[in-house]
Amino acid sequence: MALFSSWIDFLFPPLCLACKERCRTKFLCPSCWNLCALPDPVERCRHCFEELDGRGNLCKQCRFEKLLPAERAYVFDPESPARYLGVEWAEAMASFALIQWIQLEWPRPHAVIAMPDKDSITIGSAFAAMQQVPFVKALRQNHEYVDDRLEEDEIYLLFDVSNSLENLKKSANSLSLSFPKRIYLLSLFPYVDRVS
Ligand SMILES: [Zn+2]
Ligand SMILES: [Zn+2]
Structure with missing residues (x-):
């Protein structure tokens, strides 16, 4: 059996999905698994999760103007x-999100809403199930709010996999029209504008 598995390794060497090095660990090599560590909220801007410049707990941009009407954090850098x-590993991704949500010490939301794309809906609903809070479809594809889906004076969590800031703005702005007390935005992988 050992001989057989070493032949399998020889024919199909297990490679780290990220750096393509040969490895014995599953999916990623040990150093890449280390790099997956969730960023510590204490070291980040408490409104947008950007790096701090050492002057209080808000970043320079947020001290000047807040770009989103929601407090934001990332699960992964x-x-x-x-x-x-x-x-596609929705359950695993939702578990990472749950760990980060606990680290953030955000209040328990009344319900979870997802950005209107397939991945955000799939992982966002798995995340809501893990938290044992309702999952509400409150956004249309065009980021419009679906009337009467949310209640005033409640706290909601908006789940995002990797939408652009522009799309996040559209969705968060239309949700804030329903007068929730507070919206928290949790992004799995923050979208990065590619500079060409
Ligand atoms: Zn690696
Ligand atoms: Zn900020």
Whole structure:
């Protein structure tokens, strides 16, 4: 059996999905797994999760003007090798999100809403199930709010896999029209505008 598995390794060497090095660990090599560590909320801007410049707990941009009407955090940093794990592992991705949500010490939401794309809906609903809170479809494909889906004076969590800031703005702005007390936005992999 050992001989057989070493032949399998020889024919199909297990490679790290991120750096393509040969490895004995599953999906990623040990150093890439280390790089998947969830960023510590204490070291980030408490409104948008950007790096701090040492002057209080808001970043320079948020001290000047807040770009989103929601407090935002990431589960993984943009360059995290966790991107290579694939969002089809909805349950696993939702578990990472749950760990980060606990670290963030955000209040328990009344319900979870997802950005209106397939991945955000799939992982967002798995995340809601893990938290044992309702999952509400409150956004249309065009980011419009679906009337009467949310209640005033409640706290909601908007789940995002990797939408652009422009789309997040559209959705968060239309949700804030329904007068929730507070919206928290949790992004699995923050979208990075590619500079060409
Ligand atoms: Zn690797
Ligand atoms: Zn900020």
